[in-house]
Amino acid sequence: MRQGEKDAKIVSITAAMRQGTGVESFFEHFPERSFDVGIAEEHAVTFAAAMAKAGYKPVVSLYSTFLQRTYDQLLHDVCLMNLPVTLSIDRAGLVGEDGPTHHGVFDISFLRTLPNMVVMAPKDENELSRMLATALNYPGPCAIRYPKGKGPGVAVDNEAAPLDIGRAEVLREGNDVAIFALGSMFIPL
Numbered sequence: 001m002r003q004g005e006k007d008a009k010i011v012s013i014t015a016a017m018r019q020g021t022g023v024e025s026f027f028e029h030f031p032e033r034s035f036d037v038g039i040a041e042e043h044a045v046t047f048a049a050a051m052a053k054a055g056y057k058p059v060v061s062l063y064s065t066f067l068q069r070t071y072d073q074l075l076h077d078v079c080l081m082n083l084p085v086t087l088s089i090d091r092a093g094l095v096g097e098d099g100p101t102h103h104g105v106f107d108i109s110f111l112r113t114l115p116n117m118v119v120m121a122p123k124d125e126n127e128l129s130r131m132l133a134t135a136l137n138y139p140g141p142c143a144i145r146y147p148k149g150k151g152p153g154v155a156v157d158n159e160a161a162p163l164d165i166g167r168a169e170v171l172r173e174g175n176d177v178a179i180f181a182l183g184s185m186f187i188p189l
Contacts, residue, residue, distance in 0.1 A: 002129075002160070003136055004030055007057065010136065013048050014061045015041045021061035021090045045070040048085045049077035057136050061088040064104020064145060071110060078141050079114040085142075086135040092121065092145035093184065104145070108182075111143050118142040118165055121183025125151040126160075133160035147184045 004010045004026055011033045012026045018036055027034040037044045041062055048058035062070075067089055078085045092104040111119045118138060122128035128146060135142035168180070 001025055001029060002158075003132060004033070007136070008033070009055065010057045010059065011035065011051055012059055012061065013037065013044050013051075015039055015044045015066065017061060017063060017066075017090070020063065021088065023061050023088075041066050041069045042073050045073040045085070046077045049073070049081070049083050052078075052083040052085050053081075057084060057086070059086045059088050059132075059136075061090065063091045063102060064089045064093075064107045065091065065102050067104075067107055068110065074111075074117075074141070075114055079116050082116045082140045084136075084139055086132070087141070087143040088132075089143055089145040091148045093147045095148045098148070107143070107145055114141070116140045119145070120163075121145045122151075123181070123183060123186035124154040126154050126156045127163075129156050129160040130163050134162040134165065137162050138165065145183065 012023050013035045014021055014023055015037050016039045018024050018027055035047065037047060044060050044062065048060045051058040067087065089104065089107055091098065091102060092107055095102045095104065108119060111117055118140065120131045120134070120142065122131050122144065128144065128151070131144045135144060
């Protein structure tokens, strides 16, 4: 919402997942910049590519497991043309009661094979906000994957500062071992 208030070029696209991906508020506040294409994930991604070519900043919100359907469109329509399309990937990882058909366990592996794609996973709500700011200011495709449910409850900055792409956050210096965590696998020290 904050990004959308500042930039009229941001559009929201989903494929019959408004409530699940949390974009309902954006749809209510910016109906002219909100598109639900129905159960047509492939179309959502191709539509986003066309919007990006027209100068918009599309954010495509899908469940991780259904993003798999869009691999060809991501490769040909978005990544090979290096278009600024942001993927907001909900339900990344195991999703409990949603069942095995909704487990989003393959997104990292297939997104990493795509040329020009930046893949991010936040550890908390504030980092998610900063990653969205990063993606919306990046001149190519970005994917932000996050788990189902609520974050740990950290405060979110009023102004989300973009992150340096490719730079890890060092939480504690040491000499014995290096531990890397990605997204929700992070445990505060």
